[in-house]
Amino acid sequence: MEDNTNEGGGHFIDQIIRSDIASGKHGGRIHTRFPPEPNGFLHIGHSKAIILNFELAAKYGGMTNLRFDDTNPAAEETRFVEGIKEDIRWLGYDWDDREYYASDYFPTLFEYAIKLIKKGKAYVDHSSPEEMSKMRGTPTKPGQESPYRQRSIEDNLELFHRMQAGEFEEGECVLRAKIDMSSPNMHMRDPVMYRILNTPHHRTGTKWKIYPTYDFAHGQSDSIEKITHSLCTLEFENHRPLYEWFIRELEIFPSRQIEFARLNINYTVMSKRKLLQLVKEKHVDGWDDPRMPTLAGMRRRGYTPQAIRNFILKLGIAKRKHIIDLSLLEHTLREDLNNIALRRMVVIDPIRVVISNFPEHHEEAMPADNNPRDPEAGKRTIQFTKELYIERADFMVDPPSKYHRLRPGGFVRLKHGFILQCEHYQQDSEGKIIEVTCKYFPESKSGSDTSGIKVKGVIHWVSAKYGVPIEIRLYDRLFNDENPLGHADRDFLEFLNPDSLKLCTNAIGEPSILEANKQDRYQFLRNGYFVQDTESTPGHLIFNRTVTLRDSWSKKQK
RNA sequence: AGACCCAUAGUGUAAUGGUAGCACUCCGGAUUUUGAUUCCGUCAGUCUAGGUUCAAAUCCUAGUGGGUCUACCA
Secondary structure (H helix, E strand, O other): OOOOOOOOOOOHHHHHHHHHHHOOHHHHOOEEEEOOOOOOOOEHHHHHHHHHHHHHHHHOOOEEEEEEOOOOOOOOOHHHHHHHHHHHHHHOOOOOOOEEEHHHHHHHHHHHHHHHHHOOOEEEEOOOHHHHHHHOOOOOOOOOOOOOOOOOHHHHHHHHHHHHOOOOOOOOOEEEEOOOOOOOOHHHOOOEEEEEOOOOEOOOEOOOOEEEOHHHOHHHHHHHOOOOEEEEEHHHHHHHHHHHHHHHHHOOOOOEEEEEOOOOEOOOOOOHHHHHHHHHOOOOOOOOOOOOOEHHHHHHHOOOHHHHHHHHHHHOOOOOOOOEOHHHHHHHHHHHHHHHOEEEOEEOOEEEEEEOOOOOOOOEEEEEEOOOOOHHHOEEEEEEOOEEEEEHHHEOOOOOOOOOOEOOOOEEEEOOOOEEEEEEEEEOOOOOEEEEEEEEOHHHOOOOOOOOOOOOOEEOEEEOOOOEEEEEEEEOOOEOOOOOOOOOOOOHHHHEOOOOEEEEEEEEEOHHHHHOOOOOEEEEOOOEEEEEOOOOEOOEOEEEEEEOOOOHHHHHHO
């Protein structure tokens, strides 16, 4: 990781770590973890946690564990475990053999619970969820103690073992920590440590009848793994006293929880529940729909891991809530793509152009850089022919002022080609342009122009003879609203962008596109950055638009 | 309104008691065989009120505004 912070600088977590190292805490050892629950796919928000944990540990010579927080069998699936691992690797991080599961610790956690029971710090409660809720009180009113709170240690021990033995139904009883029912912090009002769940677990099957809650699993797992700095998002701030209470009462390794603000980006949603809803209700085409903010979706869309990493590193880490402009993400994306993308010419919405004075079977070979920013990317040769296609938007009969493209009688340069002058055009009965006839200037060949003609506009084109058909998928933001979840009176689905996907099935690309590799990134000149879709085949090429080029022209038109 | 957390240009983030800086966005200009890229420039900020101090974005107090918490989710 590039450390562009000054000595003594860095974000607040970096500073905490540095001061811990300075004071010799844990012998100067740094160990972090990324702890996803395998109940869905990772999204860009998770990448902030991933990058933070992995980069910070690496910066100080420490390690990062991958730990699946799988304490709720009802939501978790093995396919999500696999998906999450793939996404983390794609981002470029490696946890070596340190792949752990909270479920691996069920036996230890069980012993921890017994230790607390023996200390008189935990009890089995037969209250119903409704009763417990009622007795918990409110933030301003203290709760009441459960009638089961004073059971003897022996009874609690026996009851807890019977819970695990399957002698009780789901919901019949729970194990609670005995803390303080009048604490101003609701999480300290005798939180539930264990509940009975009959759903089989994706790893432990039906071995366990009882499952620890987040609060009785997360910190303990950190401690078991000797995690020094347990980084989590702000909504767990109120859990920290409980996190520390368990560690203290259990007398186990003192991991430290530190909270930071989670990532939010405008024009999208970042809640797993909402993303699941989009998938289930088929507003999108699965978790890897290129419009989704999931890493799988962004990968399919053509985002690079480098762009995502740069984006996250530019954000910084703090405790303020924020909503990042999508434009920053797009900026880092274009920045990376601009360096690596191979340039190609593709006409998305073609109109035919015939060059009247170009000899019938003549062809002219035009050399073209694959990437002007990277000489090592090499060159390709494009055949210039009598008939070709240009973009429909690049010809206008009656254009606005400062339009630099083709118009009746007007001139334009074809990129890597010749200068053209429009002679006439044909329309159908509805006024739609069918064909444009131009003459070309033989001395104006790209690279050796002696024609002396100056033109303002340069447009892309594809030979009609050699062009290959491709399908283009143009993506736009999934939502029209900056903060779809930010309206108390309206459902976020109301803000779905009806134009978030535009299918273009008539596109024509220069033939070199046939050599495309799935992982290659392209810039289709003047049309944006593209990547081959996962569904693309040699017989049916499909390209996704990752992001547009910046466009000051259409902006000006408004 | 009980506890806890947060407050710096439009957005995000630095400045750790000593010149408020950077990036993105916006706007303008130069270059350009991509209306792209590249380069240059403009606009724009410490929530409020007190206090401490030679000196406060920074420390203290109060206020204001926002957030989190009342699952047997994580």
